[in-house]
Amino acid sequence: MITAHRILLTLTLCLFLCVLAEGASVTVTASGTGVYWIGDGILLGGTNTGNTTTYLFLTGPDLPENGVKLDDVTVPVADGQGSTFVQAGVGPDNTWRYTWDTSAVRQVAGVDHSTYTIYAVSAPRDRAHVSKAAFGTTSVVVKRDFVTVTLSADSVARGDSLTISGTLHDFPDNISVWLFAEGYRSFARPAGGAGDGSFANVVTGSETLNMTAGWCSVIIQHPGKDGEPDVVPINETWIRDAAGSEIDLGVLSREVAVGTLIQAIRTSQSDAYAWSYFRVVEPLTDPRATPALIPTDTDGVPGPGETATLSVTATGANVVSVTAALSAIGGSAAAVMSDTGDGIWTVSTAAIVPSPFVDGAYQPVLLPVKATGADGISNTSVSIPLTVVKNGDANQDNRVTLYDAVYTARHVLGIESYPMTESVGMVAGGDALSLADAAYLARHVLGIPGYEVLH
Structure with missing residues (x-):
């Protein structure tokens, strides 16, 4: 039963606390730069003229709005319940100290360069009621130990x-x-x-x-x-x-x-x-073109030696499709290759765009291969090298001139020091290189009617 005596005692205590708090002040500072790694210890300190105990709590991202216990962020502070606060004793000179282990915020999901506010209060009051006591605040930034990959x-x-x-x-x-x-x-x-x-x-x-x-x-x-x-x-x-x-x-x-x-x-x-x-x-191996060098197809009808078979080995039952990107030689951006067995995939192609000519030689064009598995994952780790020479450029100097006709004739006649890829000189439309090709090429270079197109 509530007696008049107990009511009087309660009123007297409340009056005492009000008088005690009147004019009281609490301050708080944090040692260091204000920016800390998780696991760093922060020395907190200050003054408290309103009580012999300083009550500490924390607010910040992903924490309850009214604050949590400073040393255990899983415990929300409860207004008026001192056990839910960290308590620091106040000395005769009205100063207090407490070392906070920032590892406490490790339990906060997503903490990374986060700003937290530390409250020091003269009574166990949460954020919603802190104005009813003397208090001070300080803010700190806590960073997660980082690692990149x-x-x-x-x-x-x-x-x-x-x-x-x-x-x-x-x-x-x-x-x-x-x-x-x-x-x-x-x-x-x-x-x-x-x-x-x-x-x-x-x-x-x-x-x-x-x-x-x-x-x-x-x-x-x-x-x-x-x-x-x-x-x-x-x-x-x-x-x-x-x-x-x-x-x-x-x-x-x-x-x-x-x-x-x-x-x-x-x-x-x-x-x-x-x-x-x-x-x-799945690994892609043995990317190759056979033959490794072909001439450009200049009449739209690939003749003997003007096509190459591109092949690659794609092992693994998981591979369901393989394509080759032929844009660099004037072909399809994704030419479909066929599985010929034993994991070997092939496609035949002609070329209408010659290889780059660098440092006095035609350079191989790298044609990217894409092998895709049943799971949709693709392997693009290899490319097939293919060298494409201008049709008729017998000596491969990146020009088609009368000298190429002479060069071709000397090669056909078996004169030494005139090696050539014969398909490059087969411009007359025959099945084998002959003097007729040399004559046709000369007439083409001279602009004689009827010889406008190289076959």
């Missing part, structure tokens, strides 16, 4: 290697690489720090050969300020998170396993991470 290629053929590299804020000798590919996983392998804020790690050809064509996720784990990772592997499939919980990633799909690991790192006390991925594709 760069891949040497966006895709890698099975059996080829790939380099993972990057930069980090600290502890270059204690960075871990996690790989999650279809049919292959590698947990917490040492990244190979260079001691200069960088690292590099090679995914070897023997490793990619064990991967199934598809995506491979790369997670780089930074141990944070304390230098010790909070998320660690137990064996080839299990991990232990910062809370000590053991999780079997082996029973999870690649995508779910990656998400589970990232979530464990994000909610740890000190770890940071970077994430990337690359494609694993």
